[in-house]
Amino acid sequence: MMSLSEKIGNAKGDKRMHTLPQTFCDTITHLHSHKGQKWLTDFPQLIRYCEQRWHITIHSHFPLSYHFVAPARKADGSELVVKFFIxxxxxxxxxxxxxxxxxxxxxxxxxxxxxxxxxxxxxxxxxxxxxxxxxxxxxxxxxxx
Structure with a gap:
């Protein structure tokens, strides 16, 4: 399986790369089989949805193990951390x-x-x-x- 890599932009045309490490992708598919593969495939849409829904910008992830965890910033400039799991x-x-x-x-x-x-x-x-x-x-x- 290849690493998931897609340019994900916001409404302002900002383009960022969210690349999931191969080891993370392998762990997710090993633990969750087809459900994990679908989650990885849908991940770019999940990021876009959350950014639009809560008016946040999700930045490059922290070191990953079983969950996607990354710093983010709200529209008002305040910072937070997001965590995605299956x-x-x-x-x-x-x-x-x-x-x-x-x-x-x-x-x-x-x-x-x-x-x-x-x-x-x-x-x-x-x-x-x-x-x-x-x-x-x-x-x-x-x-x-």
Whole structure:
């Protein structure tokens, strides 16, 4: 399998290369078979979608192992880190095994963290939209599990 390499631009015509290392691609296809191959094939569209949806610019990735992790910048200039993985529940299972905690406890912790962060942002008169979405996501995950 060849490394995935595609020029991905934003609305301003900016062209950046997001090249996934061969070892990362091999790991993803080894662990996730056809689902992993499809994820790698769809990766350029995923990057474009996220950049457009959340008005961010995703930069070159950090060293990769099982997940794509990269620095990004919001339209207002603030910085963040994005993490992409194939299965949303994959991360939860990782924490459950590593920390020897129940899924319910981890989801409640994430929910509580999101609520607190939202309160602090609102108190500081900052945009809390991302944490409001996180609260909603944790509510859905809690209902699922």
């Amino acid at each position: 299965e949303p529940s994959e991360l939860l299972h990782e924490f459950v095994e590593e920390l020897n905690l129940s899924k319910k406890r981890i989801l409640l912790w994430g929910y509580a963290h999101s609520v607190l962060a939202t309160c602090w942002l609102i108190e500081d008169r900052q945009d809390a939209a991302s944490f409001l979405r996180a609260i909603e996501a944790f509510q859905h995950l809690f209902e699922y599990y």
